[in-house]
Amino acid sequence: MNKPSISRSPRYSAALLILCAALGLHAELSAQTSNAAPPKVLRYAFQVAETGFDPVQVSDTYSRIITAHIFESLYHYDHLARPVRIKPLTAVDMPEISADFKTFTIRVKPGIYFHEHPAFKGQKRELTAADYVYSIKRFMDPAFKSPSLIDVQEMRISGLLPLREAALKTKKPFDYDTPIPGLKALDRYTLQIKLDEPRPRLIERLAQSDLMGALAREVVEAAPDQIMSNPVGTGPFVLGEWRRSSKIVLNKNPHYRERFYDAEPASDDAEGQAMLARYKGQRLPMVDRVEVSIIEESQPRWLSFVNGEKDFIERVPEEFILQAAPNGKIAPNLEAKGVAMERRVVPELVLQVYNMEDPTVGGYTPEKVALRRAIGLATDTEREIRLARRGQAIPAQSPVAPHTSGYDANFKSEMGDYDPARARALLDTYGYKDLDGDGCRELPDGGKLRLVFNTQPEARHRQLDELKRKNYSAVGLCTEFKTAKWPQNLKSVRAGNFMVWGVASSATRLDGQDLLGRMYGPSKGAQNLARFELKAFDDVYRRMMVIPDGPEREALFREAKRIAAAYAPYKFQMHRIQTDMWHPALQGFRRPLFWNNWWEYVDVQR
Structure with a gap:
């Protein structure tokens, strides 16, 4: 019996070729996906619950660890330098400081952008000097009842306190638009701070990303009652998930600028020099996600680390320190797993x-x-x-x-x-x-x-x-x-x-x-x-x-x-x-002293 013949038109043949190509491409993509490295995830636990993520409204350490990775201040501490050293972060260079320590002029780096947010209406939103003017003023707004109010007030920025006093006296909303002599954006990228009194150590306040990072005004004004749960900064991580007092997930900022690992450890700092040699030039951050659990009881927090559910334990609980490090040395069972330790008196x-x-x-x-x-x-x-x-x-x-x-x-x-x-x-x-x-x-x-x-x-x-x-x-x-x-x-x-x-x-x-x-x-x-x-x-x-x-x-x-x-x-x-401990999957860790950001400087290799 003769099989029926099938006529193949040129259009049919072309369609068949497209289908085959698509199937081939799908197979290739599937192979690439299956061979792709899994995301690098840092996992650890806080021992105390967070309160929220607005730099103006938080004061507790654990909330400030989160804000330090979402927001960015003008300056930051070199993560390897001991003694400590302050360096530019979003600033182009160190500030120009008048001889009387009352005028500070700072240039902001062009080309730094905020995380994506609906308030930006689909446009990239560049960080400017005006954002720091606005963010510093927010501490004085009575609506936020900032626990850091006095710290900012004591900076003695000319004209800043009268704005707060006017809002308190008139019971009207805080006036963000009235210019003041002590806080000016001289142009798009130049910030000038003028003080009523000398402040020789002002730069230390400006090096706190957890508190002094920049916010965008339009994000705050779009939902002013949601800033504690809706942090939008320019930093290396974005808030991905938050279950209050239970779990916090930060994802790598997919649009973070080109920033590369660099540091200035002391010449006799062998550990610091080794870290610099290993990571210098790598793009930051090196991890894709950070998952933080809230585990307030010491025993389950310790066991979650010992069992490998967490890569890192910050502050080994005192009641388990003799198990973890008898006589100040890593216990043999942990050493066999490749666990590392750092122990020091902290500030x-x-x-x-x-x-x-x-x-x-x-x-x-x-x-x-x-x-x-x-x-x-x-x-x-x-x-x-x-x-x-x-x-x-x-x-x-x-x-x-x-x-x-x-x-x-x-x-x-x-x-x-x-x-x-x-x-x-x-x-x-x-x-x-x-x-x-x-x-x-x-x-x-x-x-x-x-x-x-x-x-x-x-x-x-x-x-x-x-x-x-x-x-x-x-x-x-x-x-x-x-x-x-x-x-x-x-x-x-x-x-x-x-x-x-x-x-x-x-x-x-x-x-x-x-x-x-x-x-x-x-x-x-x-x-x-x-x-x-x-x-x-x-x-x-x-x-x-x-x-x-x-x-x-x-x-x-x-x-x-x-x-x-x-x-x-x-x-x-x-x-x-x-005493901090970490499994070998976490690499490049060094305990900060006065700062809360370190996630961008570590790698995770499983």
Whole structure:
């Protein structure tokens, strides 16, 4: 039987060729896709939940780690340089600074663009000097209640404070459009900052991408109530996913400018020189995605690292440090997996905050000062370091942290003393007696005395709370504990609704005066959690701001430390030793000191 013949027209043949070509192309693309390297994903966990991602509205470290990778300031710290060095980031060069430290002229690099956003209507939006003018002004807008308000206010930018005062007085929206003499875009790319007072260290404030990064006005105005969840900057990463207090995902910015790995490690820094040799010239960022989980309990966070679910653990929990690094060396089981470790005293301070406006522990009269000093003397910091923190700290003597200017390892004060006998003597002398014999002292007027501590629910805090209870019970001070999550405690403390709270503070700049801001009167309710107000201290603090580094300023540091010890609005307990660990998949890591961005400088190779 003859098969029917099939007539193939030229059109049919052409279609067949196109189909075959398409199938071939599909097969080729499929092969390429199957052979393509998987995305490089950095995975780790925060131990405390974030609060949001607007630089103007956040103050906590964990939110600021995120904002530091989304936004960009004019300057940044060289990630390998030790001693630290500040370099241009979005600026063309270092600023032109007048001899009196009151005028700073900065040129912004052309060709830097914001992340894509509907507010830009499909157009590329270039970063300009005006964006920094706008972003700095936002700190002064009463609508945002910025915890960094005083820091920006103390920059003394000419004409900036009156804008805020006008908004507060008239109750009208903050005026972003009125020009002021101290903050000008001289042209599209030139920013000029003029100050009413000298600020020799202003560049340190301008090197904080987590706080001083640029925002685009049209993005903010498109949805002003969504900025905490809608961060749009010029940085190497964009927010991809956010499940509050659970998971944060940042993706590589697909339109990030050509920026390449470079650094200036010291000539005798073998590790830094090796990193530079390996990565110099590679385009940043090197990873495609960063996945951050929020795991507040220490055990599951530690196990997630040990089991390889996380590439990196920031701050190995103290309760697991003997398993992780017995005698300061990586445990054999971890070493066999190729785990690396970095251990160092970091520029941080663990402190106990007393509410100076609280009727029990607050106030400036001799009996109130005596109560706070007695609490401090009854605090066995060495025991806490040994037992609860497994040796991962050194005692503090002042509010100034290691690695910052003004820190003196030889400075000694009562802050470092544990002396329960002296604590009892102070309490007896100033009328804090146990009148009814129940083991709890009363106030000098006979009223009830209970120390009420804000605390967190995690296991490590329960252990710390038990140590406090024993310390203070030994001198006749009875305690109560109010438990809430860290963000809720921070909110209560900022509002002044607390008696005592334990917290840690990190230096964000090289200048040690940053941490002295904990006692600066105008910072009350923001950085000054204790709500301490003393003219003598404020006078010292203001004087420190205007003079260059040198012997005169060092003498002012010493005076500030003496006032802190004398009035005791805080018990400065310890500087933590931080142990970070990472699996071999994470490469190129070096712990930052005063900055929060490092993801763009690391690689992930699985």
